[in-house]
Amino acid sequence: MIEKLKRYLPDGFIMGIIGMIVLARIVPGIGHEGSIIELSKVIKAGIALLFFFYGLKLSPENLKNDLSNWRLHALIQVITFLVFPLIILAFxxxxxxxxxxxxxxxxxxxxxxxxxxxxxxxxxNIAGGNLPSAIFNASISGVIGIILTPAWMSLFLDQQATGFEFSGVIIDLVIQILIPVTLGLIMHRWWGKWAQRNKARISLFDKSVILAIVYRSFSDSFTNDIFSSIPNLSLLVLGAVVISLFFLVFEGTKQLNKLLHFNREDSITVLFCGSKKSLVHGSVMVGVLFAGTTEGSLFLVPVMIYHAFQLFYISLVARKYSREIAPSTL
Structure with missing residues (x-):
């Protein structure tokens, strides 16, 4: 009974994000510059530790063993880092x-x-897909994103973001993300099992860092009154655009699976991994790319909408697939 009830409760992480936005609106400026404990410095340290744990949980051996399924891996990463951006770039x-x-x-x-x-x-896992490939692609996607996400954004940020300097961002990415991930991968041999045993605590730490980033981003925006320039109608249109983007990629990926004749397990993995976007990485990237600017919270809004909708919709699809009896294709 309790487990059934949990299915209908709001996602705790999403509720935490909403709580941080409300707190930022009511009490902005906690941990501001000059405070005894500056929130910006805590966040920088938290981001570095977050990605160290991320690298620590990655098994170099498992990543190496799963490389043979290269068509599946290539398709997921092409959808994630090429198809998505090109769709939006067309407009x-x-x-x-x-x-x-x-x-x-x-x-x-x-x-x-x-x-x-x-x-x-x-x-x-719920839908009965190719779990090892899902783990590989979900993991490697974050590593690739360290390079490709800021690379895509660099095409426009010099013109849009006040105070943005791409060279400084690259240095921050190396210090806060790339070096910690690399150290984590190196230390996996000795501390990997510890990371697996404590993955629940590490996940809680990850989410705490994200909540701090969300608070700071929205606190800066409320302090600078940046949302006053966005009409309610524009927010509604933004939500419709984001959800439309999800369905366009989701349904398009189904057709690609058929064209490439993937089996059921691989098709599920491509469909679920290729159509998703990470709120965690989005929040971290906002903390790095827009540190010192007032636009950061605006860039989190579509990510939050997309993340919440993808969790809701794909959970329904996953349960549907789990009830199917040995279907041949999606």
Whole structure:
């Protein structure tokens, strides 16, 4: 009975994010510059530790063993880092120079993000997909995103983000993300089992860092009154665009699976991993790419909408597939 009830309760992480936004609106400026404990410094340290744990949980041996399924891996990463951005990029000429250009860039940021890790693996497992490949692609997607997400964004951020310097961002990415991930991979041999035993605590730490980033981003925006320039109608349109993007990629991926003649298990993995975007990586990237600017929270809005909807919809699809009896294809 309790387990059934839990299915209908709101996702705790999403509720925490909403709580941070409310707190930022009511009490902005906690841990501001000059405080005894500056939130920005805590977040930088938290991001580095987050990605160290992320690398620590990755098994180099498992990643190596799963490389043989290269068609599946290639398709997922092409959808994640090429198809998504190109879909949104096609609309740039229509919105360039308009009042909606910044909102377009926020959606483009969503499109350039890597896939989720935990939820992709969980949903693939529920649906009966190829679990090892799901783990590999969900994991490697975050590593690839360290390079490709800021690379895509660099095409436009010099023009859009006040105070943005791409060279400084690259240095921050190396210090806060790339070096910790590499150290984690190196230390996996000795501490990997410890990370697996404590993955629940590590996950709680990860989410705490994200909540701190969300609070700081929205606190800065409320302090600078940045949301006053976004009409309610624009937010509704933004939500419709984000959900439409999800269905366009989701249904398109189904057709690609058929064209490539993937079996049921591989098709599920491509469908679930390829259509998802990571709120965790989005929040971290906002903390790095837009540190010192007031636009950061705007770039989280489409990511939050997409993340919440993908969890809801794909959980329904996963349960549907789990009830099917040996179907041949999706």
């Amino acid at each position: 740039y000429p229509l919105l360039k120079g308009s009042s909606y250009e910044l909102l377009w860039l926020a959606v483009f940021f969503l499109a350039a993000l890597p896939s989720t890790v935990s939820s992709s693996v969980v949903m693939v």
